[in-house]
Amino acid sequence: MLAYILAGGEKTEFTPQGKAFARIHGKQMVEYVIEALQGVSEIEHIVVINNQKSLLDNLREALQQPENPDEYILIATCDVPFLTADAVRDFLDRCNCEADFYYPIVGKEDQERRFPEIRRTYVKLKEGSFTGGNLFLVKPSKLIPLLGRVEKILDLRKSPLALSAELGFSFVLRMAFSKLTGMLTIRKVEDRVAELFQINARAVISPYPELANDIDRPEDLLLAENLLSG
Incomplete structure (x- = not known):
């Protein structure tokens, strides 16, 4: 399996090269992710995508690289220094390879x-109550046609009315109601x-929170240094 790490991006408040290269205990943040992926036998090759463009541009580049776009690839963000090989391996084991x-x-x-x-x-x-992770197992051929729609939704994320229209008002209302009652499955x-994207997508419940904790702000680096000091 090929694995791609999305290490580029427009933000420069971490380092001029981007937050992937911010250091935690003298080691670049992206190196923590690389080491975790290297510990998974199913992963044969790791590619770091660092084109200094947007996250979506990095994703597009990763999806276009595999020779066989119908084979699964693993995509990880660069900002999960707590990631472990066990967490990655468990996630892959829970994917039954029936979805896209x-x-x-x-x-x-x-x-x-x-x-x-x-x-x-x-x-x-x-x-239950859930937070999202920073890994994706995907067939590139299924996701590439959807990037334009994904970009549109990202552009609308700060406009609730327009975003609701794009996603469907009834679904947005159910999501809002579910936040209070937890009735949506x-x-x-x-x-x-x-329905929205014509893709067979599946959420995988993982017991490893190491997948979910990314570094969004420079001040998060201090917390990461403290947690990784052991």
Whole structure:
């Protein structure tokens, strides 16, 4: 399996080269991700994408590289220094290779047990409250045609009215109601994604919060240094 690390981007508040190269205990953040992936026997080759453009541009470049776009590739972001080989291996084991796209989600209890110092945003569903991970198992041939739609949704994310129209008002209302009641199921969300994007996507519940904790701000580096000091 090929693995791609998205290390480029427009933000420069970490280093002029981007946050992938910010140092934690003298080691570049992207190196922590590389080392975790190197510990997984299923991964044969690791490619770091660093074109200094947007995250979506990095994703597009990664998806266009494999010779066989119908074979699964693993995509990871560069800013998950807590990532471990065990977490990656467990995620891959939980993917049954029947869908086009797999995305890990981590339960609130697992997150707060392992990283009580880190605050995360959760979505309350019938199965529990979850936060998203930073790995994706995907068939490039299925995702490439959707990048334009993904870009549009990202552009609309700060305009709730326009975003609601794009996703469907009824679905947005159910999501908002679910945040209060937790009545929306994972499968219902997956079904809506299938309707919107014509892709068979599956959420994978992972017990490893190491997948979910990324570094968004320079001040997060200090917290990462403290947590990785052992």
